[in-house]
Amino acid sequence: MTDAITTTRRSTAETDPLLDDLTTPQRDAVTHVEGPLLVLAGAGSGKTRVITRRIAHLILRVGIAPWQVAAITFTNKAAGEMRDRVTQLMSERQARALTVCTYHSLCARIIRAHAEPLGLTPGYSIYDTSDQKAAVKSALKSLDLSAGNFPPATVLATISNAKNELIDADEFTKTAFDFYSKSVARVYAKYQSVLKKNNALDFDDLLIKMVELLRDHTEVAAALRDRYQYVLIDEYQDTNHAQFMIAHALTGGPDSSQNICVTGDPDQSIYAWRGANIRNILEFESHYPAARTIRLEQNYRSTKRILAVADTLIKHNRKRRDKDLWTQNDQGDHVALVKCYNERHEAQWLVDRLTELNQQEDLAWGAMAVFYRVNSLSRVIEDALREARVPYQIARGTAFYERQEIKDSIAFLRIIANPNDEVSLARIINTPARGISDRSVKAMQAYALAHDVTMAAVVAQPAQVPALNTRAVNSIERFHKMVNAWRVQAGLAPSSVCADAGEHEPTLRFFVQQMLRESGLEQYYRKDTADPGEERIMNLGELVSSAQQFEDELERETQEMPTFTEKLMGYLEQVSLVSDVDAIDDNQGAVTLMTLHAAKGLEFPAIVMAGVEDGLLPHARSQDDDDAIEEERRLFFVGMTRAMRNLMLTFTRERTVFGQTLPAIPSRFLRELPTEHVDTRDLSDAFDPYGEFDEEDNDLMTPRAARRADALRQVDEIPPGTMVRHPSFGLGRVIAVNNVGSQTRARVEFNTAGVKTLVLQYARLERVSP
DNA sequence: GGTGTCGCTGTTTTT
């Protein structure tokens, strides 16, 4: 974010450095103190600057205590940036007392402090997507449902949607009528009981438990309302129902402060799929009748041309309140629209262009970014950047924690903090191998189920399980002793030897290092022949550094010295709540690659958006739904408005997806752009697609060309009655063909899979009969 | 008890 804002100066007798360089509406937003405030901030209108100044104004000019102010953002990166910028305006001590964090980490922290009344312990686990999948699989198994008929990912999506609406398993059951949703309802209920037994919450539960806390525990709610007198919420257009309930419970009731300030832009709402409810921002004034609304419509970021292109696009959304976004910035260059041959050509063009900007226009690598709709597009671009030796970074913060060796390590730490976490226990009870076979684990699980005790209790006393042989019992006892020793050291279990063992608390760094050694993980990965580069060992080293870094930061940020358990639980919480953009370091001096979703809230002088094609943007999964198409359009709008000076859009003639090369169709949104500001170039003929192949691969040309011709012919002639074959649905008969926009769709009645509507472009249909 | 291979499936965006 740049701080250089062109100002409309207002001459006042006295000047205030907090207000001096602000426009009238910005200043109004900053100086508004009591009562609800809605700031409708268009893209690039200096929103972050307004929020930070407002916080500083509340504290330095109005005299509000910093600990009474909470600012809630969407990502940790945004929170970190906000905290940094606020810190520059006040003393470090004041800034430290502020609450600046994401919804999820705020909830996680408050839940930890009030774990008992919620039926949890402070060491509760936060389950990420893969832990959730494991929990769903275990639920499916105990209900005797197959993971094949109920793909965990799909079931989880349904459950998550319900949770976002605060619909619990009971209520979900009431609305389930068909077999599938009835089954999902049973899985939902079982999944929740698995989580409960494991002393674990998923991401959605963090919000739900917070709602529960504020609703059912009146003293706690009163204390929280009393503490957070001034609440600011960023990106309000992307809040879901649960998040609204939390904000409203803190600020909206009759006993509440009403001091809520939300900022957002309905045109940048891009998370409806995740339960975000755009009505929260549209109906703010009815939720808070006393609300004042301020509009920030002057853009300080982009050139006139970029803004005109983005504005023309977004005006195609029908469900939209019109607004005027304007700028005093230069006219600027045309937006470039480039047609390439395929994704490799696209990547090559983009790397050449960025290099040109770097060398000829002296633009730093860090000033450039590449956006795409889906993560899978990054690979080819990464390859091209690497080959050209252009430094780049990729917004994939969660990737590190998805690695096997890191998940193993985290599972050990979780087991220490939360003995009931059976998902983590299952992961590491025999990793590295310590003589506890699958059979033994199954026997323990069966015993636990039959005697209604926890796995943790069985692990503590394995001798009581008759099905276990002596060797297995010994191995389990050794495992339990090891974990228990760590717990004692962490102050989480009483010491049997000396009473004051807790006096010398280890550092988190030392503790993690020791765990890696004593668990055998380090040794195990060191000997791993599949890891010749010792990448995994390096990752374990990185994990130790991250623990130390967390420890250092925590000690710097809190007034009192945190205890070891606080450090451990805080670390586990942080690790569970990382987001992809958190990996981005603004001072890396590298080109940044990220999805359009991750780009929200950022800005770059030069941006390339790759893969602007139908099926990608708008995404194929959005094509049947008008609301979804509008969201895709907003996504495009968000991407474009991140650009300050240079905006380049690329699409291809053909693209290889899932190993299949298909003709690509330019995005329908491209037709909505104003031609006078767009410079279109077709480079697809200037690329020799066969230049990619070595001589001996030349015979690949024929089938490839033939396949392309095939795909095209299908679109033309597939009259009703034609028998076709689909790779997964099998044989079927075409019952109707129609054109929707640029797409041909066919309704096909399959012998076994029923009637499906397929987009010919993407469905790999094969003609069987004439 | 650990490792390798085969074949299947599911492929958006994320706290």
Add this chain to the structure above:
DNA sequence: CAGCGACACC
């Protein structure tokens, strides 16, 4: 073209 589960083999 993944990543996973099931299975067989060492």
